[in-house]
Amino acid sequence: MTAVTTIETSTAATPARGPRGLLWAMLRLHRWALWFWVLLVAVGAGALLWAYGPGADAAWSEYRTLHCDTNDPGLGCDALGPAYNMYDTAVGIGAGLLGLAPFLTAAWAGAALIGRELEGGTAQLAWTQSVTPARWLAAKLAVPAALLTTGMLVLTLLHRTLWSADGQLRAAMGSRSWYQGTAFEANGIVGISYALLGLAVGVLAGLLQRRALPALGLAVVGLALITTVLGTLRPYLWPLETLTNKHEYPPYIGMVVDEGALTSTGARVGDPICVDDTKCLADHDIVGFYRDYHPSSHFWPLQLVETGIVLAVAALTVVIAFRLLKRRTGAAV
Amino acid sequence: MTETAIEAAALTRRFGRRRTAALDGCAFRLPAGSVCAVVGPNGAGKSTLLSLAAGLLRPTEGAITVLGQAPAAVRERLAYVAQNKPLHPQLTVADTLRFGRELNPRRWDDRVAARIVAEGDLAPDARIRTLSGGQRTRVALALALGKRPELLLLDEPMADLDPLARHQLMAALMADAAEHGTTVVMSSHVVAELEGACDHLLLLGAGRVRLAGPLDDVLAAHRLVTGRADASLDPHTVVESRTTGRQVTALVRPEGALGDGWQSTAPTLEELVLAHLRTPEAPALHLDDAREAAV
DSSP states (O other), X not given: OOOOXXXXXXXXXXXXXXXXXXXXXXXXXXXXXXXXXXXXXXXXXXXXXXXXXXXXXXXXXXXHHTTTTSSSOOGGGGSOOHHHXXXXXXXXXXXXXXXXXXXXXXXXXXXXXXXXXXXXXXXXXXXXXXXXXXXXXXXXXXXXXXXXXXXXXXXXXXXXXXXXXXXXXXXXXXXXXXXXXXXXXXXXXXXXXXXXXXXHHHHHHHHHHOSHHHHHHHHHHHHHHHHHHHHHHGGGSSOOEEEEESSSOOOOOSEEEXXXXXXXXXXXXXXXXXXXXXXXXXXXXXXXXXXXXXXXXGHHHHHHHHHHHHHHHHHHHHHXXXXXXXXXXXXXX | OOOEEEEEEXXXXXXXXXXEEEEEEEEEEEETXXXXXXXXXXXXXXXXXXXXXXXXXXXXXEEEEETTBOGGGGGGGEEEEOTTOOOXXXXXXXXXXXXXXXXXXXXXOHHHHHHHHHHTTOOTTOBXXXXXXXXXXXXXXXXXXXXXXXXXXXXXXXXXXXXXXXXXXXXXXXXHHHHHTOEEEEEESOGGGTTTTOSEEEXXXXXXXXXXXXXXXXHHTOEEEEEETTSOOXXXXXXXXXXXXXXXXXXXEOSSOOOTTOEEEOOOHHHHHHHHHHOTTSOOEEOSOOOOOOX
């Protein structure tokens, strides 16, 4: 009679199975979440497509009707017209969904995907079928990740298409720049990576809390913390360009990160706001002004670095989740 | 060939920050093919033991082997029904059985599962959330039996059932187990529910094994005796004794012939269990061949 004290780590007794069974279970169990996601993507895509076609046309025709593009603009050109507002709202819905998706994902993953299953015991029900906890968790991550990536990619591509087409309109209306939060995220791959991070954070929160509602809270708060930190770091993820100028500030271009005055030793100091008072400038030894900024050519480097960091954090979160699950269940992989 | 269904050695599981032991140094051996009753008061560690056997928890100390391997390695060969009968509320009965088929592709037997469900007059398209407690139990058992397990772990399986359904499901369970040689481990604090169905007993109290062994042997090792209050019961082990006036009634483990002054009868399972539950200090009795837990 030998008592085996080691926890088996081989997979000999749980042979590899096709993903069909778990895939079926995932799609069936989370049918409503799937439909909701399809609906969300459809709404976002619809809004962006409308803006791309009729929305932009209406905004342009309004612009021309008011003669805003001539030397004799109508009075209405001082404010944005209703057609442009409609257009802007539609773009905002599309881009806003891209920004909202990570948080919705985190809340859903924490509460419905993991927390509720651990709370009610249905996770354990799956683990006592022929499915190891690790495979269960892998399916819980892989299926939503694939659907999230697809949906986010559709919205991102539409937003990019729109963005590349409506440059003149944006310039005419003086709205939205490439570096502003939603536009920056909706035009590149960083938005997709945040959705995946939301999934990972939600899953870990669910495993930590083991109850739906606390997991939902933890997931959203956790993701908000990470996105706030990364959003604050964003301008420093790629070397800045600097413009300097004597007597006055250099032109304001792109994402300006820092600006101020220069002394004769080249030191950067806060602007004493002398305006044109030469005595004041001399007193403070101000000989010029500088601006640190990112030109629009830094868009992709900034995107890639931030995406890399977000995906690394997401990967780390997933590793922690697997380890936590393994430690708790003592399960073979 | 596995002759031992479950073997535990110094099995301990602690919970929470205060490291309270739900199971504390349990050792027992359950032969394959037996139908074992795990009995004990609330909080004795029955559910913890079944979760450990199902590979859902890892032991804090000691080891548990199931079908000769670590529980996590034999996931495919065992079935487990938790106390609260967890099922996905949004699924229909038919989808719940499909869930079992999809997640157990190499073992699933649709006929077995469908029969258990059909006996309960359950509509296949009824959603789980609309079912009564007893109906849920039936679906949970159908899911467990459809997997064709070699070891069936049932935590308080019959608690939600009316007497008729209990009788019928227990009969179905026992018939299935007998037909396929399934080992069944069933926990309960209702002893009457288990009598007649089980051939092996595991009595837990405060996380420790109090009694373990084949039911007949355990019963045969005890006598319920009645005699004069001043008579001595040495050298027999007294599990519990109660004095009423000048008469004493005691449950003893005889260490030889009982004296002439004693009237003795065989205890029922219920009497045996209750006597042990009322006297937590009574010594444990192991009639399986497990090694004693390290103290």
